[in-house]
Amino acid sequence: MAKDRPVYMGPRLRRLRRELGLTQADMAEDLEISASYVALLERNQRPLTADMLLRLARTYKMDMSELAGDGGAEQTARLQAVLKDPMFADIDLPVLATGDVAVNYPGITEALLRLHTAYREEQLALADRGLEGGMEREEATEAADPVAESRRFLGARRNSFPLLDDAGEKLAQEIETAGSLSAWLKAKHNLRVRRLPPDVMAGSMRRLDRHRDAVLLDDALDGASTQFQLALQVAYLEMRRDFDALLKDGQFAGESGRRLTRRALASYGAAAILMPYTAFARAVEARRYDVEALARQFGTSFEQTAHRLTTLQKPGQERVPFFFLRVDHAGNVSKRLDGAGFPFARHGGSCPLWSVHHAFERPREVLTQWLELPDGQRFFSIARTVTAGGGGWGAPKIERAIALCCAAEHAHRLIYTAGEAAAEPTPIGVTCRLCHRSQCMARSAPPIGRDMLPEDFRRTHAPFGFAAG
Numbered sequence: 001m002a003k004d005r006p007v008y009m010g011p012r013l014r015r016l017r018r019e020l021g022l023t024q025a026d027m028a029e030d031l032e033i034s035a036s037y038v039a040l041l042e043r044n045q046r047p048l049t050a051d052m053l054l055r056l057a058r059t060y061k062m063d064m065s066e067l068a069g070d071g072g073a074e075q076t077a078r079l080q081a082v083l084k085d086p087m088f089a090d091i092d093l094p095v096l097a098t099g100d101v102a103v104n105y106p107g108i109t110e111a112l113l114r115l116h117t118a119y120r121e122e123q124l125a126l127a128d129r130g131l132e133g134g135m136e137r138e139e140a141t142e143a144a145d146p147v148a149e150s151r152r153f154l155g156a157r158r159n160s161f162p163l164l165d166d167a168g169e170k171l172a173q174e175i176e177t178a179g180s181l182s183a184w185l186k187a188k189h190n191l192r193v194r195r196l197p198p199d200v201m202a203g204s205m206r207r208l209d210r211h212r213d214a215v216l217l218d219d220a221l222d223g224a225s226t227q228f229q230l231a232l233q234v235a236y237l238e239m240r241r242d243f244d245a246l247l248k249d250g251q252f253a254g255e256s257g258r259r260l261t262r263r264a265l266a267s268y269g270a271a272a273i274l275m276p277y278t279a280f281a282r283a284v285e286a287r288r289y290d291v292e293a294l295a296r297q298f299g300t301s302f303e304q305t306a307h308r309l310t311t312l313q314k315p316g317q318e319r320v321p322f323f324f325l326r327v328d329h330a331g332n333v334s335k336r337l338d339g340a341g342f343p344f345a346r347h348g349g350s351c352p353l354w355s356v357h358h359a360f361e362r363p364r365e366v367l368t369q370w371l372e373l374p375d376g377q378r379f380f381s382i383a384r385t386v387t388a389g390g391g392g393w394g395a396p397k398i399e400r401a402i403a404l405c406c407a408a409e410h411a412h413r414l415i416y417t418a419g420e421a422a423a424e425p426t427p428i429g430v431t432c433r434l435c436h437r438s439q440c441m442a443r444s445a446p447p448i449g450r451d452m453l454p455e456d457f458r459r460t461h462a463p464f465g466f467a468a469g
Contacts, residue, residue: 007053010044011106017042020060030059044104074162075109076102077315082116114249120156149257150264151336153250158321159337160313161268163242168272171238175273181230185215189237193230195219198395205229208236220391224301228270235269242269271308274300281312281319288415289320291382291404292366303386306404310337320413323379323405326386329360334400351428353440356383356403363399368416370408372425380411 017027017038024042028035031052040046056062076099083093102109178184182193191208195217201207206229207216215233217226243265252258275298287293295305303326312319326335331352355369363385371379382404389397408425411417429440 007048008044008104009048010042011104013038013048013056014042015106016056016060031055074315075106078102078113078162079109081313081315081318082113085116117156117249118251146252146254146256146260149250149252150260153252153257153261154264155338158313159268159310161246161265161311162314163246164239164265164269165272165277165311165314167239167242168235168269169276169278171234171273172276175234181227181234185230185234191215193217195226198392206233208233218391220395222301222391224295224299224304227274227299228301228304231270231273232266234273235266239266239269267307268311271300271304271311274298275305275308277312277314277317280308281314281317284309284312284319288413288418290415291384301386302384303402306402307337309404320406320410325356325403325405326400327356327403328398328400331357353426353428354383354403355381355426356401359383359385359401359403360399366416370411370423370425371405372427374427374429378408378425379405380408380414380417381405382414382416 017024020027022030024038025035028038031038032055033052037046041048041052079102080095080098083098174188175181175184178187185191185193190213192213193215196219198218198220201216201218204216205218205221205225209216215230217229221229243262246265247258247262250258250261252261280294280298283294283297287297289309291302291305291309294300295302298305300308306322307324309320310322310324313321324335324337325333327333354371355367359365359367365384367383369381369383371381373379383401385399385401387397387399389395391397406414408422411422427440
């Protein structure tokens with residue numbers, strides 16, 4: 001009969017000892033073994049026997065499953081995701097070796113993950129600086145843009161925060177047991193929920209009133225917005241330490257960038273409560289990424305659901321990666337989130353040929369479109385208008401358009417392409433200043449680095465004529 005494979009848990013044992021604030025001598029005394037044996041166990045020079053596991057569990061009042069952990073599965077998945085970066089493409093990185101590193105050297109693994117995140121964030125920062133025309137690099141660095149800082153933080157992490165996903169799932173279970181968000185707030189924080197008229201709320205959608213132990217909500221909010229604001233309050237109450245831990249690794253020149261990013265993390269946490277990762281990831285496959293159907297299933301808005309779809313990149317449980325864009329009638333981009341490597345996430349603006357700009361002509365209708373960038377990359381996009389505000393006669397509201405975009409290779413998984421062959425893609429550019437398509441009638445500016453042609457003898461149909469090549 002084959003022998004059981006020896007179990008080595010040195011790094012996990014070392015981490016446990018440090019979390020308990022013990023020296024090797026202290027742990028040895030507690031477990032009635034020698035300090036040198038503890039050292040051998042921590043260096044993986046001795047296996048952890050079943051008897052020793054039981055002794056650890058009894059001595060430190062721990063559950064066996066908690067002690068065993070997940071076998072490094074999450075760290076392994078995170079490390080494997082990072083090692084897919086093209087910069088490592090020429091290095092032979094066997095999956096088993098990656099797993100061994102993640103399990104046996106968790107500290108080194110965490111250091112590599114942090115370094116890679118910092119590297120991506122700095123690359124995005126350099127891209128931003130390089131595109132700030134008319135400014136010297138030093139001036140661009142000093143003139144910190146809090147919105148750009150926040151987008152850079154989210155983009156470097158592909159808008160995926162497993163820490164918040166896990167916290168959200170746990171809270172969702174507690175809320176389901178309590179019966180509702182209102183019931184949970186009352187039971188856990190002694191806060192009652194009150195809905196008040198807009199004139200009483202004085203411009204606020206939500207306010208935490210500590211004096212009266214209440215969460216106050218504008219009674220003009222619709223159902224989805226009401227639930228989201230309550231979930232947002234729960235996130236601020238329960239995920240503060242998680243936000244601080246995530247922000248600690250960010251690079252912010254000022255407090256505004258940090259606060260904007262914290263707000264984005266809180267919204268992420270609220271979505272993780274209303275659309276728990278495991279249940280939502282299962283539902284998106286069952287409903288083939290039908291945004292409206294998912295919104296009805298989870299009681300959320302179209303925009304909230306589309307936003308959540310960009311976050312499904314938890315290592316080992318990834319779904320289709322999406323890019324999200326929100327624009328107003330004037331073309332101003334008020335939100336963009338990148339989970340698909342779409343270049344608009346960094347370079348600002350967007351192409352007028354993209355259907356997201358035509359969605360206002362067909363309100364509430366989902367528009368589909370195949371896209372092709374100048375470098376040949378192809379994407380599939382859906383766009384639709386959404387409304388914020390309103391709720392009563394004369395109440396101010398704003399109409400915006402949102403777009404969800406994924407790489408063409410994933411499009412067959414979406415219900416929007418069911419039974420249809422891929423249409424001829426619309427050629428679009430990143431922005432006019434970075435697009436070198438010479439025949440584009442929609443161009444608003446000539447591309448950077450190209451010489452304009454004189455018009456003395458010839459005028460092209462395109463707004464600008466420029467030298468080829």
